[in-house]
Amino acid sequence: xxxxxxxxxxxxxxxxxxxxxxxxxxxxxxxxxxxxxxxxxxxxxxxxxxxxxxxxxxxxxxxxxxxxxxxxxxxxxxxxxxxxxxxxxxxxxxxxxxxxxxxxxxxxxxxxxxxxxxxxxxxxxxxxxxxxxxxxxxxxxxxxxxxxxxxxxxxxxxxxxxxxxxxxxxxxxxxxxxxxxxxxxxxxxxxxxxxxxxxxxxxxxxxxxxxxxxxxxxxxxxxxxxxxxxxxxxxxxxxxxxxxxxxxxxxxxxxxxxxxxxxxxxxxxxxxxxxxxxxxxxxxxxxxxxxxxxxxxxxxxxxxxxxxxxxxxxxxxxxxxxxxxxxxxxxxxxxxxxxxxxxxxxxxxxxxxxxxxxxxxxxxxxxxxxxxxxxxxxxxxxxxxxxxxxxxxxxxxxxxxxxxxxxxxxxxxxxxxxxxxxxxxxxxxxxxxxxxxxxxxxxxxxxxxxxxxxxxxxxxxxxxxxxxxxxxxxxxxxxxxxxxxxxxxxxxxxxxxxxxxxxxxxxxxxxxxxxxxxxxxxxxxxxxxxxxxxxxxxxxxxxxxxxxxxxxxxxxxxxxxxxxxxxxxxxxxxxxxxxxxxxxxxxxxxxxxxxxxxxxxxxxxxxxxxxxxxxxxxxxxxxxxxxxxxxxxxxxxxxxxxxxxxxxxxxxxxxxxxxxxxxxxxxxxxxxxxxxxxxxxxxxxxxxxxxxxxxxxxxxxxxxxxxxxxxxxxxxxxxxxxxxxxxxxxxxxxxxxxxxxxxxxxxxxxxxxxxxxxxxxxxxxxxxxxxxxxxxxxxxxxxxxxxxxxxxxxxxxxxxxxxxxxxxxxxxxxxxxxxxxxxxxxxxxxxxxxxxxxxxxxxxxxxxxxxxxxxxxxxxxxxxxxxxxxxxxxx
Numbered sequence: 001x002x003x004x005x006x007x008x009x010x011x012x013x014x015x016x017x018x019x020x021x022x023x024x025x026x027x028x029x030x031x032x033x034x035x036x037x038x039x040x041x042x043x044x045x046x047x048x049x050x051x052x053x054x055x056x057x058x059x060x061x062x063x064x065x066x067x068x069x070x071x072x073x074x075x076x077x078x079x080x081x082x083x084x085x086x087x088x089x090x091x092x093x094x095x096x097x098x099x100x101x102x103x104x105x106x107x108x109x110x111x112x113x114x115x116x117x118x119x120x121x122x123x124x125x126x127x128x129x130x131x132x133x134x135x136x137x138x139x140x141x142x143x144x145x146x147x148x149x150x151x152x153x154x155x156x157x158x159x160x161x162x163x164x165x166x167x168x169x170x171x172x173x174x175x176x177x178x179x180x181x182x183x184x185x186x187x188x189x190x191x192x193x194x195x196x197x198x199x200x201x202x203x204x205x206x207x208x209x210x211x212x213x214x215x216x217x218x219x220x221x222x223x224x225x226x227x228x229x230x231x232x233x234x235x236x237x238x239x240x241x242x243x244x245x246x247x248x249x250x251x252x253x254x255x256x257x258x259x260x261x262x263x264x265x266x267x268x269x270x271x272x273x274x275x276x277x278x279x280x281x282x283x284x285x286x287x288x289x290x291x292x293x294x295x296x297x298x299x300x301x302x303x304x305x306x307x308x309x310x311x312x313x314x315x316x317x318x319x320x321x322x323x324x325x326x327x328x329x330x331x332x333x334x335x336x337x338x339x340x341x342x343x344x345x346x347x348x349x350x351x352x353x354x355x356x357x358x359x360x361x362x363x364x365x366x367x368x369x370x371x372x373x374x375x376x377x378x379x380x381x382x383x384x385x386x387x388x389x390x391x392x393x394x395x396x397x398x399x400x401x402x403x404x405x406x407x408x409x410x411x412x413x414x415x416x417x418x419x420x421x422x423x424x425x426x427x428x429x430x431x432x433x434x435x436x437x438x439x440x441x442x443x444x445x446x447x448x449x450x451x452x453x454x455x456x457x458x459x460x461x462x463x464x465x466x467x468x469x470x471x472x473x474x475x476x477x478x479x480x481x482x483x484x485x486x487x488x489x490x491x492x493x494x495x496x497x498x499x500x501x502x503x504x505x506x507x508x509x510x511x512x513x514x515x516x517x518x519x520x521x522x523x524x525x526x527x528x529x530x531x532x533x534x535x536x537x538x539x540x541x542x543x544x545x546x547x548x549x550x551x552x553x554x555x556x557x558x559x560x561x562x563x564x565x566x567x568x569x570x571x572x573x574x575x576x577x578x579x580x581x582x583x584x585x586x587x588x589x590x591x592x593x594x595x596x597x598x599x600x601x602x603x604x605x606x607x608x609x610x611x612x613x614x615x616x617x618x619x620x621x622x623x624x625x626x627x628x629x630x631x632x633x634x635x636x637x638x639x640x641x642x643x644x645x646x647x648x649x650x651x652x653x654x655x656x657x658x659x660x661x662x663x664x665x666x667x668x669x670x671x672x673x674x675x676x677x678x679x680x681x682x683x684x685x686x687x688x689x690x691x692x693x694x695x696x697x698x699x700x701x702x703x704x705x706x707x708x709x710x711x712x713x714x715x716x717x718x719x720x721x722x723x724x725x726x727x728x729x730x731x732x733x734x735x736x737x738x739x740x741x742x743x744x745x746x747x748x749x750x751x752x753x754x755x756x757x758x759x760x761x762x763x764x765x766x767x768x769x770x771x772x773x774x775x776x777x778x779x780x781x782x783x784x785x786x787x788x789x790x791x792x793x794x795x796x797x798x799x800x801x802x803x804x805x806x807x808x809x810x811x812x813x814x815x816x817x818x819x820x821x822x823x824x825x826x827x828x829x830x831x832x833x834x835x836x837x838x839x840x841x842x843x844x845x846x847x848x849x850x851x852x853x854x855x856x857x858x859x860x861x862x863x864x865x866x867x868x869x870x871x872x873x874x875x
Contacts, residue, residue, distance in 0.1 A: 056104025
């Protein structure tokens with residue numbers, strides 16, 4: 001590797017920096033090649049680098065000029081224009097002798113001569129070329145002077161000038177746009193520099209749009225806006241400074257317009273954000289948390305609008321309108337359902353069939369499914385949907401509204417008191433708005449169900465209102481009514497509890513509770529009225545099928561019992577005795593008010609009377625059972641002819657007996673226990689009515705039989721033409737007595753088949769009537785002979801012994817009176833030994849009685865005393 005040369009060449013430095021001195025004091029720009037300068041003098045001329053050798057030849061090592069300054073060097077170097085021989089000799093050969101200088105002079109001459117000789121040789125060798133070039137040059141010069149260099153061509157410069165002009169134009173076309181674009185690029189770079197330093201401010205509109213539209217980050221957008229506002233208020237000049245603004249500030253208006261334009265875009269975005277947030281406040285589907293956050297954001301924006309009242313006004317109006325619309329739509333559907341329900345004049349049979357189906361389903365696992373499909377269920381479902389929809393509106397809308405209202409009344413949304421977000425409206429107006437919503441809810445339900453303040457209906461008016469409420473479907477029965485009004489009441493109760501739990505106190509809470517009580521009262525009216533209506537027509541459910549467990553009554557009584565129990569329980573449940581919100585069958589009973597208890601008590605007693613009237617209708621002679629009922633009764637295990645009036649009288653009499661002993665007392669006891677009341681007088685009156693009806697029906701059955709038997713007895717005693725004084729000793733029981741006893745056999749058979757529990761009562765009564773009729777007839781006989789006395793005694797004794805099982809104490813007394821009457825009317829004839837004759841005749845009568853009893857034992861076997869013959873008569 002070669003050695004580096006670190007020696008300083010001052011001339012090269014002066015030429016490179018175009019200065020005249022290494023210690024300049026001012027700005028210079030010197031051309032050393034053209035000017036008369038020391039650096040140019042040192043390096044000018046051919047072979048300047050080699051002339052450091054000594055021209056006198058005295059110093060073989062050459063001249064050392066490193067330590068000389070530029071002026072001295074310029075004077076010493078023979079190639080310099082400033083060469084000075086004296087300076088050369090004094091600097092290079094200061095100590096040279098004369099002889100040395102003479103030798104040097106000779107050496108210099110020889111060098112010069114050799115150079116001149118070389119030039120002569122060069123010229124001689126190239127003279128031909130010189131001549132040729134000289135001739136060519138002269139010819140060219142002549143041509144140029146005569147052609148190109150003429151004055152017309154401006155001595156050859158015109159063409160060049162034109163070319164340069166064209167080149168300049170072309171350059172302008174080509175390079176001027178480039179230069180302009182370069183200038184613009186420079187300005188853009190300068191502007192970008194400004195934007196780079198203030199890119200947050202200039203990117204603010206776009207970042208706000210991104211935060212709002214793409215992300216929904218309103219809080220971040222508000223923070224960025226506040227940050228930009230601080231920059232604009234505190235450092236507006238720094239947003240566009242830095243290399244663009246001149247000292248004179250001439251661009252300041254332009255910068256101001258830029259800032260105003262950017263900030264105008266920001267304000268436009270924020271206005272859109274504000275509108276978007278206000279629109280969100282009017283969206284009822286948003287949650288409370290989202291609405292609260294939106295209100296707080298708008299408050300921080302310091303707008304002229306009060307977001308809280310925007311929310312309150314829009315939500316208040318929405319809830320009211322939504323509730324009205326939902327109610328109206330549901331009312332229309334209810335009316336459509338009513339129109340579809342059949343309400344023809346022959347609906348009694350259809351309603352009875354529907355009621356029969358529902359009663360059969362009571363107490364079964366599928367009870368709810370059966371009841372829900374009862375007549376009028378389409379209308380009830382529509383009514384229930386109306387209550388659910390209206391309740392859902394208030395339940396989903398009012399609690400969020402009231403929560404924000406409570407926060408506002410507590411001062412949560414009053415950060416800028418006195419600022420643009422403050423309002424002159426009283427916070428208590430929120431309570432009024434909530435009360436408006438509650439009042440509308442109460443009004444809509446009250447109007448539909450025709451509710452009135454329960455306080456207006458005093459305790460003295462505890463009875464049903466005298467008509468089924470108009471909201472009850474015309475085909476609905478008490479079971480369907482109880483099922484659906486309980487569900488409706490449950491919905492209202494749940495709504496009232498939820499709204500009250502939300503902290504809505506005062507008039508709203510009391511109004512809702514009053515609504516609940518009024519609904520209970522009105523629904524109790526509906527239940528009691530339909531209960532009474534169904535009780536009045538329940539007898540249409542009689543199918544005359546015997547109860548397998550109690551053959552003396554029909555299964556209709558079990559249906560009657562289930563119906564009455566379910567109706568009373570439902571009325572008690574509606575009155576609040578059992579929480580309608582509880583579905584557990586073991587729900588704890590709750591005491592109810594006296595007014596409800598009085599209403600239920602009266603409805604129960606009235607329904608029992610209606611049921612008794614229905615039983616009485618079934619026993620009438622003009623009542624005609626349906627053909628299907630007749631067929632079912634005839635095809636049963638115990639065939640019955642229910643088209644026969646006597647059969648129905650027996651069944652109804654038996655039914656009255658069972659009701660008086662079991663059903664009515666049991667239901668009354670349950671009613672007293674549930675309502676916490678005592679109905680002693682009503683119980684007595686009711687049982688008296690049952691007893692009267694029982695006696696009436698039984699009397700209707702006995703009346704014809706007793707008359708028939710009386711006719712037979714009268715015919716045999718008085719109308720047969722027998723002479724009781726002259727008739728001989730009897731040898732047989734006359735036919736009329738057989739006829740009477742056989743008639744009793746038929747009655748015995750009928751009662752045994754239809755209502756065996758009435759057998760003893762029936763037979764006892766008929767025997768008493770027969771005995772009474774016999775006494776009456778025998779009292780009309782003036783006197784008896786021995787034969788007549790024996791005949792009368794035989795026939796009465798035959799009847800007495802045959803019917804001894806059914807001879808009651810009253811009948812026994814009557815028979816004793818008959819014997820006394822016969823004995824008192826006995827007139828002895830004046831014959832021989834009358835006492836012996838009497839004893840003999842009595843013995844014959846006893847034999848006749850014995851033979852008659854023996855011969856008719858099979859015929860009258862039904863009258864044979866049984867083991868329980870000593871039991872008391874069944875009443």
